[in-house]
Amino acid sequence: MRLFFDSFWRALAYSLHLRVMLLSLLPLVLLMVVAWGWGYFYWEPAVSWVRDGLEGWPLLQKIWGWAVALGAARISAAMAPLIVIFAITPLLILLCLLAVSLMMGPALVEMVAQRRFRGMTRQHGGSVLASLGWTLGSTLIAGVLMLLSMPLWWIPPLIFVLPPLIWGWLTYRVMAFDALAVHASRDERQELLRRHRLWLLLMGVLSGFMGAAPSLVWASGALFAAAFVVLVPVAIWIYAVVFAFTALWFIHFGLAALQDLRRESDAANVTGAVTTDTLGWSNEPKHPPH
Numbered sequence: 001m002r003l004f005f006d007s008f009w010r011a012l013a014y015s016l017h018l019r020v021m022l023l024s025l026l027p028l029v030l031l032m033v034v035a036w037g038w039g040y041f042y043w044e045p046a047v048s049w050v051r052d053g054l055e056g057w058p059l060l061q062k063i064w065g066w067a068v069a070l071g072a073a074r075i076s077a078a079m080a081p082l083i084v085i086f087a088i089t090p091l092l093i094l095l096c097l098l099a100v101s102l103m104m105g106p107a108l109v110e111m112v113a114q115r116r117f118r119g120m121t122r123q124h125g126g127s128v129l130a131s132l133g134w135t136l137g138s139t140l141i142a143g144v145l146m147l148l149s150m151p152l153w154w155i156p157p158l159i160f161v162l163p164p165l166i167w168g169w170l171t172y173r174v175m176a177f178d179a180l181a182v183h184a185s186r187d188e189r190q191e192l193l194r195r196h197r198l199w200l201l202l203m204g205v206l207s208g209f210m211g212a213a214p215s216l217v218w219a220s221g222a223l224f225a226a227a228f229v230v231l232v233p234v235a236i237w238i239y240a241v242v243f244a245f246t247a248l249w250f251i252h253f254g255l256a257a258l259q260d261l262r263r264e265s266d267a268a269n270v271t272g273a274v275t276t277d278t279l280g281w282s283n284e285p286k287h288p289p290h
Contacts, residue, residue: 003260004199007252010116014252015245019111024240026103027095034095038088046088051080053154079156086159104240105178105247112251113183120259125189126181134177142170164208172204175247179254192257203253207246 014020113120126134145166153159180189193200 001199003196003253003256004203007249007256010252011245011248014112014248015241017111020108020244020248021241023104023107024237024244027240028237030095043084046084047080050083083153083159086163087153104244106182108244108247109179109182109251112248112255116252117183117255117259120183120255121262122183123185123188124182125185125187126177131178131181135174138170138173142166165205166208168205168208169201170204171207171243171246172200172250175204175207175250176200176254178247179250180258183255184258188258188261192254192261195261196253196257200250200253203246203249207242207249210242210246 146163149158149162149166152162176193177189180192184192
């Protein structure tokens with residue numbers, strides 16, 4: 001818990017640094033082009049498809065009947081944009097996660113290391129290829145889970161829960177690996193992931209929910225269409241900032257945990273050496289005095 005909160009506040013403070021703000025602009029161009037292209041070509045068809053699905057689903061007919069009786073006849077029309085938003089959000093989060101990991105991650109690790117862990121030994125337990133393979137493998141698993149869970153998204157509460165949980169798991173896997181890749185050995189990384197798995201997963205899930213929050217600026221289809229040029233860059237930049245904060249959170253947590261692990265190991269080695277010396281001295285034959 002100490003590492004959890006300490007790394008959170010440190011990451012928040014580092015996120016306000018000018019260098020981090022400038023780095024957060026790097027993924028913006030790529031993600032803005034992707035989001036703009038998707039919104040331009042697919043926003044209206046996607047909303048129409050979801051709206052037709054909601055209105056034609058027999059299980060929801062009673063709900064729409066109650067809504068009409070209560071004076072909310074347009075509830076399906078209001079729900080459709082929200083469902084599209086929360087469906088496309090994980091893809092944007094995924095792209096932002098990959099962009100932050102590849103474009104910002106190494107720079108943020110170096111920044112934290114130079115400012116807080118300057119003397120820490122670098123074991124290089126994760127190469128660039130290993131990091132890329134880990135990221136792609138984890139992304140593939142998350143993508144499969146997302147596809148398998150899509151039928152459940154038609155149940156309104158689950159669409160607000162399942163995507164953040166899946167992308168939270170992906171965030172934990174990718175960010176924790178990248179945070180430790182340079183400084184920790186392979187064995188140290190595995191030990192830290194085993195020891196702090198629940199806390200790291202909680203960090204990933206919370207980051208997943210934070211990453212979903214900016215999509216609320218697209219909640220209105222009319223507003224999305226009218227302010228498209230403004231909303232897309234703003235929302236995607238917020239995604240980049242959120243994931244920069246997330247990367248810093250995992251870096252501070254991971255390197256501090258690594259420092260504690262090495263201190264424990266050093267203390268155990270010293271204790272073992274002292275015990276060995278003591279046992280060796282006590283077993284020496286005592287010579288009678290002359």
